[in-house]
Amino acid sequence: MTLQIGIIGTGWFGMMHAEKLARLDGVKVTAFTATSQQKADVAAQRFEGAKGYDSVHTMLDDRKLDAVYVCVPPFAHGEIEAALVERGIPFLVxxxxxxxxxxxTAILKGITEKKLITSVGYHFRYMDGTARAREILRERTALMSLGYWMGSMPGVSWWRKMEGSAGQFVEQTTHIVDLLRYTVGEVSEVYAAYGNRYMHTIEDGVTVPDVGTVTLKLEGGTVATISNTCAIPAGDKAGLHIYTNKGVLELGHGGLVDIEAGRKTEYANQSDPYELENDAFLHALRTGDTSRILSSYEDAYRTHQITIAANESARTGLPIKL
Known part of the structure; x- marks a missing residue:
């Protein structure tokens, strides 16, 4: 059985997924939807037999698809997922x-009612270092965690507006929030402080905060702080440090560093997390077995609630219970 896949969004993520999928046996990328017909056609030309569309509805009317990858900015979600749920088409978003x-909330209700297979692109969950950290934490007591996403402001105009991206904590640092949930536990309360220090003075139309720190209480009793900035031109870094009764676990893009008394062990990521993410989703499409999908829409919704609560806390100056 050859799976017929559609891609919505022709930016970096959409094309990255398309290229990885096209290299797989039993998978065919047959449709692209973009913000314009021209963009969709240009993307489709790179894949044999693929066709471009300027709306999700036109694509779904014209193509019989086994699944769709949704790779669009935050502000563009809603209508796309609703259309896929209505037609009962599984999706990775x-x-x-x-x-x-x-x-x-409305989309999740439809997914649940139709028992639809979904996956969300929290690829940090699929890293080898993350799997190893979870194994180690079964034998140790997590005490507290420090997370960070430090970097510069992306160049796209929608990212720098709250109505386009909802800000860095929602758009980028969500990965670290999700990593905390996946390795340490569920969050019960957040308190956030944001600031606009610099970027609005050098770029037009900036309404997103460019610095922020969020304190999180977890259900198991541990505490965490996750900070971010999008205002530094060098020294970018993202990761999560988990402090335990035995030492520190440092998780980042490259893998895991386990620091104990008198010993430091490094576990470099060997696998491509995006490929593992795709493999899990495609396996579920073929077999119905969703056990290898590490982040369903329902699970990702809980991470999303935390980041939105952080924005609300920063706005009101009050802690938010979840």
Whole structure:
């Protein structure tokens, strides 16, 4: 059985997924939807037999698809997922899943009712280092965690507006929030402080905060702080440090560093997490077995609620209980 896959969004993520899928046996990328017909056609030309469309509805009317990859900015979610749910088409969607809580609540209701297979692109979960950290934490007591996403502001105009991206904590740092949930546990309360320090003075139309720190209480009793900035031109870094009764686990893009008294062990990532993510989703499409999908829409919704709560806390100056 050859799976027929559609791609919505022709930016970096959409084309990255398309290229990886096209290299697989039993998978055919047959449709692209973009913000314009021209963009969709240009993307489709790179894949034999693929066709471009300027709307999700036209694509679904014209092509019989086994699944769709949704790779669009935060502000563009909603209508796309609703159309896929209505037609009962499984989908993998890149994070974040929305700008607010209302939209994904309605989408999740439809997914649950139709028992639809979904996956969300929290690829940090698929890293070898993350799997190893979870194994180690079964034998240790997590005490507290420090997370960070430090970098510069992406060049696309929608990212720098709250109505386009919902800000860095929702759009980027969500990966670290999700990593905390996946390795340490569920979050019960957040308190956030954001600031606009610099970027609005050098770029037009910036409404997103460029610095922020969020304190999180977890159900198991541990505490965490996750900070971010999008204002530094060098020294970018993202990761999560988990402090345990035995030492420190440092998780990042490259893998895991396990620091104990008198010993430091490094576990470099060997696998491509995006390929593992795709493999899990495609396996579920073929067999119905969703056990290898590490982040369903329902699970990702809980991460999303935390990041939206952080924005609300920063706005009101009050802690938010989840």
């Amino acid at each position: 890149e994070k974040p899943i929305a700008l607010d809580n209302e939209q994904p």
